[in-house]
Each structure stands twice: as C-alpha cells, then as structure tokens.
Amino acid sequence: MTWKIVADSGCDLVSVADLAPDTTYERVPLTLQIGNQVFIDDDGLAIDEMMPRLYETKAAAHSSCPSPDAYLSAYQGADYLFVVTITGALSGSHNSARLAVEQYLEEHPNVKVHLIDSLSAGGEMDLLVLELNRLIASGLSFEEIVEKITAYQKRTKLLFILARVDNLVKNGRLSKLAGTVAGLLNIRLVGEASSEGKLDLLQKVRGQKKAVQTGFEEMLKAGYQGGRVLIAHCHNEKICEQLGKLIREKFEQAQVDVIKTSGLCSFYAEEGGILLGYEI
Template identity: 25%
Template sequence: MNKEKVAYLVDSGSNVPKEYVEQGNMNVIPLKIIYKDEEFIDNVNITAQDVYDRLQDEIPTTSLPSGEVISEIFKKMQDEGFKKVICVTISSGLSGTNNMVRVISENFSDMDILTIDSKNIGIGSGLIAVQAYKYVEAGLDWNTIKTKLEEDVSRSKIFFHVPTLEYLQKGGRIGLVASILGNMLNLKPIITCNEDGVYDTVAKIRGNKKSVQKAIDLAVDFAGNAKNYNLAIAYGGKTALAQVEEIRSVLKEKLPLAEAIFEGEVSPALGVHTGPGLIGIGIIITDS
C-alpha cells in the first residue's frame, strides 16, 4: 500500500519493469524516435525490433518530448491530489530529460518533487525506480527515502555487450578510430556509465560469447560481498532474446542471493544507438 500517496515519474529510457510501472501507477515520459518522414513515441507505437528492422534503410535519431508533455504529466499528478513526486531519469550526461524535469517541476511548488539523476541508462536507471517504489511501500519517511535513493545512484550499474560498434559510432557515442580498430579485430566492447553518467568502455573482448560472459563477470565484481541485490537482463531483439535463458541460469549460479532477476527488451530509443543483439546485465545493491 502506498503509505505517503507518492506519485512516480520515469522516462521511457529507464526501462522500468512493466509490472512496476503498472502496480506503482508510474507516469512515463516518452522519448521520441525520429525518421526523415515520420516520428514515433518510444515503446508506444514503435518497438525496438521495429527499429532494428529498418536500420539498413535509415538510422533514426532520438529526442526529448516537448516541455508541454512533461508539464501535462505533472498537472495530472497535481489534479489527482499528489503532494509528493519521485522522478527517476536516465543520466543527465546522456540526455536532457533530467534537466527538463527539474526546470518544469519548479512550476509546481505545491508538490514536494524529488528528481533523481540516475547517472545510468536503461534498466540501470529502472532499478532505482523499483527501489523508490519499494521504499514508499515499506513506509519509510520522506527524508529517508531521499537519502537512500541518492545512495542508490552509486549502488546501481549496467554492463552492456554490443555485437557491433557501428551504431554507437554513427550516433557519436565513441570515437571513429576506436570503432574501426574494434571491428577489424572482432573486439566486442563492454559499455557502462561512469561516475559522471556518460558511456565508458570498461572492456573489449574478442567474440560475442566471451563478451557476454565478461559483462556477467563485471556484475559479479560489482556485487562484491553484498548480501542483497536485484539483477536484470536487458536484451535487444530476437537474437539476444534467445540467450536470456542461459544468461539467467549463469546469473543464478554466480549471484545466488539475488532477490529478483528482471528481464526485458531495451527501449527503442536505446536500440537506436546500440543496434540489435545487445545484452545488458544490470545490478543494484540493496543492502540496508
């Protein structure tokens, strides 16, 4: 039960597990997928597979929704009687969503609005939103929730395996030289977000299978001696989905104390920049 009558606002790039969006009545800010002749709303009228199927013809761009869209969501929460709002967004180092939410929230001074810059992307950000919901349902006081969520930013991580550097390079996410060299040597990068919330290559492994295993190993290292944590497997497209069952089995063996292992496809907006075949291993340490 929602003790404090807290509303939630997340962006579609955070890939919050569907069950938490629904049971938490979370409001989702939809990012946009823009082609030359048309545009779509992230995860509303386009899927990640749709994006992949069209990549040979056109690589779209992504953008924020208008400020008016975000204002309307805040107004809706206000009209529903909410006095407290928790906003969790993908990293401000990768998107302007967080800053836009902060600026617009100043127009709703009658609500206590907490905006968390996850310094992360995809389910790495979504796991923080899950924790926000759990803290409220556990009846924690507002100040404690604020403190714990700020701590959770450094306690969550996602490690992405991508089978090609092509889309990251075309989207300006990594340098051209690194892209050419990596593709020539069949090196598969493991990408995470650093402490500033920007993409950082933490490893380059030859071959897809070894690269996925390295992403798992990095999550294990991140867990360290923690006794409580949640895990997530993010995938991009049909080929990646086929690997999920085996990855889940390995995670259960290597990280047996996981309270939950969430699974889900990355948002179309993230798929634009990474291409098909992505595997992401997310983890958040939940020790109290």
C-alpha cells in the same frame, strides 16, 4: 496521500507490476528520428519495425528529449512525486524535467518532489524505479524514501554489452573503420556507466561467449555479491540466459530478471545489445 513515479523512456518499464497503494507510474517518451520518420518511444512503439528502419537508413539518426511541458503534464495528480531521468551527461531530458519541477512547484507549493538524475539508463534506471515503488509500499515517509533511494543509487551500477555499433558509426561516435572491424571480427564492446553518468568502454572482446564471461568478471570487480540484476536486452534472449546461468552458479540466491529494451535503449544498444543494471 497519493504518490507518483515518473520516468523518461530511458527506463524500459512501460508499466510497473504490483504498484504500491495510492501510487501511479507514468513514463515520458523521448522521440527517435530515423531519416524522415519519427518514432515516439511510448507503449505503442513497434520496436521490431523501428530497428530494421534504423539499419536501412544511411543518414544519421538521433533522439530528442521530452519538453518541459511533457513533464509538467506527467507530474499532475499526486501529493508526492519522484522523477527519474536518463543520465543528464548524455541527454537534455534531465534538464527538461528540472525546469518542469521548478514550474510545477510554483503552481503546486504543497506538493513534494524529488528529482533523480540516474547517471545511467536501461537496467539501472529500471532498478531505481522498482526500488522507489518498494519503498513507497513499505509505508515510509517522503523524506525517508529520499534518504533511502539516494543511498540505494550508490549501490547500483550499469554494465553494457554491445554486439552492433552501426548507429554509433552513423552518429560519428565511432569511426567507420572501427565499426567495420567490429562487425567483421565479431567484436563485442563491454562497458559501464561512470560515476559522472558517461558510458565508458572497459574491454573489447571477440564473440558472445567471451563477452558474457568478461561482463560477469567486470561485475565482480565492481563489487557484485549476489544482489538483484535486471537485464534489458534488444533481441538477444540467449545472452540473458547465459549471464543468468553464470550469475546463479556463483550466487544461488541472486534474483535475475529479464525485460526488453525500450525504443530509446534499443536505438543505442542496437540489435543483440544489453543494458544490465545490478546491485552491489
């Protein structure tokens, strides 16, 4: 029997290390349009070239979800399939994946598929993909994995800290005045993914040091007790070091991993931002 994990590029993992036996992983890219230039969020995307373009362009930039056909292509070649998408509350990617699942099952009625709306993005999506791989490697049945990943998702959360909000202003999601004030006053936005899959602002704080402390306090408030942490960052290794140190000072056993944000997550977290997934 063969297994496959499919995720869209709201997940930062271009590949998964130590894939379970008889398992493949494929990421379905979203597209990012900045001015008249289109960037495909696959493993060939040069994020270091994309981000300056984002700030040079005055016009609003936007992302586009994968088509059902793109998902159909990714589904091929496995007996058991798990699909993880960015939150359906903020993207059409989940709906495209769902339509593709319906069509795929009509054509392959013997394949078993489990579709997961992560209700999140970035680090929390990454944790779900890694946990799926671990569960497959453990030798559980498809049904047992569905049960366990459903329970696991209830124990994961997303914390975000944003240092820049230029793109949010250009897209009309934040006022120009608020964006200017945030830039001038060195304001950081600290928030989380809600249970409905929306991104909720928790606090506005001044400076990175305060943002790190506030972010950790919000994790503790949410029930963090030393579980795994995955920090996806956009050109800000310093904040990852600071958060990792703070976490390990209180929870010595905590596993804290750091990766770079995908093109999509870089597009929305912006320079200096993080999307941190953690277990509670």
